[in-house]
Amino acid sequence: MELKRTKLHIPRNLEDLSSRAKTGVSLHSHTEHSKESLAFLPYYGSKIPLVSYLWKKETAKYHEKEGKEINFSTAFWNPPLDAHSVYDGEKKQINEAGLDAIVSLTDHDTIDGSLKVVQLPDNSNAPISLEWTVPYDFGFFHVGVHNLPRENAVELTKTLLDLTFVKENWINEKRDEMFSMLNDLPGVLLILNHPLWDIEMVGKESHELLLNDFLKAHGRWIHALEINGFRSWSENKAVIELSEAVDMPIATGGDRHGCKPNTVINLTNASTFEEFVNEVRIDKRSEVALMPEYEQPLNSRRFQSIGEILQSYPDFLKARRRWFDRMYFDVNDGQGLVPISSNGWGLGEPKWVRRAVWTLRFLGGSRIRPLFRVLRKAVDSVPRDIETSRIVDRDEGKVSPSIFSNTT
Numbered sequence: 001m002e003l004k005r006t007k008l009h010i011p012r013n014l015e016d017l018s019s020r021a022k023t024g025v026s027l028h029s030h031t032e033h034s035k036e037s038l039a040f041l042p043y044y045g046s047k048i049p050l051v052s053y054l055w056k057k058e059t060a061k062y063h064e065k066e067g068k069e070i071n072f073s074t075a076f077w078n079p080p081l082d083a084h085s086v087y088d089g090e091k092k093q094i095n096e097a098g099l100d101a102i103v104s105l106t107d108h109d110t111i112d113g114s115l116k117v118v119q120l121p122d123n124s125n126a127p128i129s130l131e132w133t134v135p136y137d138f139g140f141f142h143v144g145v146h147n148l149p150r151e152n153a154v155e156l157t158k159t160l161l162d163l164t165f166v167k168e169n170w171i172n173e174k175r176d177e178m179f180s181m182l183n184d185l186p187g188v189l190l191i192l193n194h195p196l197w198d199i200e201m202v203g204k205e206s207h208e209l210l211l212n213d214f215l216k217a218h219g220r221w222i223h224a225l226e227i228n229g230f231r232s233w234s235e236n237k238a239v240i241e242l243s244e245a246v247d248m249p250i251a252t253g254g255d256r257h258g259c260k261p262n263t264v265i266n267l268t269n270a271s272t273f274e275e276f277v278n279e280v281r282i283d284k285r286s287e288v289a290l291m292p293e294y295e296q297p298l299n300s301r302r303f304q305s306i307g308e309i310l311q312s313y314p315d316f317l318k319a320r321r322r323w324f325d326r327m328y329f330d331v332n333d334g335q336g337l338v339p340i341s342s343n344g345w346g347l348g349e350p351k352w353v354r355r356a357v358w359t360l361r362f363l364g365g366s367r368i369r370p371l372f373r374v375l376r377k378a379v380d381s382v383p384r385d386i387e388t389s390r391i392v393d394r395d396e397g398k399v400s401p402s403i404f405s406n407t408t
Contacts, residue, residue, distance in 0.1 A: 003240065005249040009267065009289040010382060018098035021267035021287065025276055026090040026103045028131065028144055028193060028226070028253030029262060031083040032320065033116075034107040036257065038075035038327070043201050048363075051356045058352055074337060077327040079257045080309060080316075083113035086256070087123065093261040093291070102273050104146045106131040106253075109164055111148065111157050118150075127273045128153045131193060132160050135170045136217075139200035139210050144191035144226065144253060145182060147273050156181075172217050179221035189277045190221060191251045194228040195242070196235050219246065223281045227288065229254035229263035230305075232298050234379040249286040258308035263294035263301075295382045297372035303364030310357050323357075324349055 009020065017024065030036070045055035062070055081089075087103050094101035104127045105113045114128040127147035134141045148156050163169045163178050182188050198207040215222075225243045227236040227250050243250045254262020267287040270276040280286050293301070310323045319339075320326055328337045335342075349357065362368065 004244060005247065005284055005286065006240065006243065007285075007287040008240070009287070010384065011289060011292060012295075012384065013292050014093075014097055016098040017267065017289065020289075022100060022269045023267070023271065023276070024094035024097060024099035024101055024289075025252075025266035025268060025273070026094060026101065026254065026262050027146065027191065027251060027266065028106050028228075028255050029086050029090060029103070030079045030131075030255070030257045031081060031086045031105060031107055031113040032078050032326075033083065033110050033112040034079055034131075034257070035076040035110075036079065036108065038072045038077060038329075040201070041072050041075075042070075048360070050359045054352045054356050071330070071332075075327070075329045076337070077309070077323075078320075080311065080313060080320075080323075080326065081259060083116040084120075086113070087117045087126070089259075089261050090254075094265060099267070100271075102127070102276065104129045104144075104273070106144050106146070108142075109133055109161055111153055115153075125272065130157060130160075133164045134175065135164065135167075136175070136214050137210060139202065139207070141195070141211075141214055142193040142199070143222075144189070144193050144251075146189040146191070147187050147277060149185060149187065175218055176221075179218055183221050186281075187274045187277055189223055189251075189280060191224045191226050191253065192222045193226045193253055194231055194255070195225050196239055197228070197231060215246065219248075222248070224249045224251040224286065226251055226253040227264060228252075229256070229294060230298070230302065231255075232380045233382050234377070247284070249280055249284050250288065251280060251286055252288045256305070258305035260293065260301075260305070260308070261291075263291045265289055265291065290382065297369065297376045298380065299375075300364065300369045300372035303360060305364070307361040307364035310360060 009017075011017070042059075045059075046052045059070060083105060087105060090103040091101040094103075103117075105117060106129045107113045108131050111128050111130050114126065114130070117123045117126050118128065128150060129144065129146040129148065132143045132145045134143055145160070159181070160178060163174055179190070182190060195211055196208070198204055200207060200210075202210075225239055225246075225248055227239050229252070231239075240250055252262075252264035252266050254264055256262050265288070266276070267289055268276050268279060270279060312322045314321060322341060324341045325339050327340050329340050329343070330337045331343055333343075
């Protein structure tokens with residue numbers, strides 16, 4: 001696979017990368033400040049072995065008692081780690097590879113995590129960033145907005161969220177206004193995160209049509225497409241192909257929500273984030289590395305992350321120690337969104353939930369990892385050398401031809 005805009009490394013171990021670059025850049029991490037939607041629960045709860053049986057049984061029981069379905073549309077959870085722990089973990093991994101580290105935290109629709117980090121003198125040059133939710137037609141996209149100006153980062157974030165949460169602003173003219181405003185800031189980097197992920201759960205074909213329309217309308221403002229540490233190799237390879245077709249570089253995003261550092265990073269000889277931004281925005285080039293952990297079966301890593309999210313942490317503040325202290329529901333009792341630990345779970349989760357959590361933790365354990373390796377599709381096995389990796393064939397699930405329409 002010959003790449004025009006991107007140089008891709010696939011090291012087999014955490015080798016010294018200092019001969020290839022000066023700096024490693026970690027993009028797209030989530031901290032306790034992220035509000036992660038639980039709207040996906042009905043979709044995935046019915047698909048995981050054993051969990052699906054418990055899920056269907058309990059949701060049917062709830063419907064019989066309450067006369068309605070459980071409302072997950074406003075429910076959310078917070079990742080377990082605070083901003084400093086995530087930042088330090090990312091920095092440590094990059095330093096161990098022989099590189100200087102730049103870490104950009106991107107919580108969902110908030111810069112609170114970034115603001116916490118830059119309060120420490122040693123981290124004062126860290127970028128202030130967020131993962132911005134951009135509603136579009138019947139769906140939405142996530143855009144990594146990196147390195148907002150310090151002097152008005154809070155004001156800019158409020159402006160962006162006026163588009164996210166005010167339905168009257170969900171029009172192309174308003175989106176262009178926001179993108180243009182950000183693009184006029186030379187130090188800001190805009191990355192379209194996990195572009196091929198059917199995050200709306202509307203089906204692959206419908207999502208690709210939506211993405212095609214989005215890129216036609218707003219692609220000129222996007223500086224890079226993301227290959228994501230928690231998406232499959234076949235999907236990321238298709239993103240690389242898409243980026244080549246639209247003459248746009250790729251960037252990395254680990255998208256961590258648990259305790260393990262990102263499995264993908266950018267490599268650069270830049271000393272500052274602003275210099276790195278210029279490489280991507282102006283020179284339209286990037287250099288990325290898939291860390292050795294990315295080679296592990298994706299489903300195994302996903303369940304491992306879920307296990308970390310569902311773990312109890314005795315050293316945390318009391319209000320955040322248990323996973324059900326970090327998960328919020330509105331049960332229509334007039335209290336609004338509150339931790340589910342306050343709804344009769346004070347002494348622990350119900351027995352059926354305990355069984356489901358045990359199952360999820362077991363699936364994320366090292367003992368079952370070989371099974372995930374056996375079950376992994378051949379197209380999702382990470383190649384040893386990018387030079388030997390051919391472009392995704394159409395019959396292997398390549399993105400539809402419409403996605404390659406002119407985006408300028």
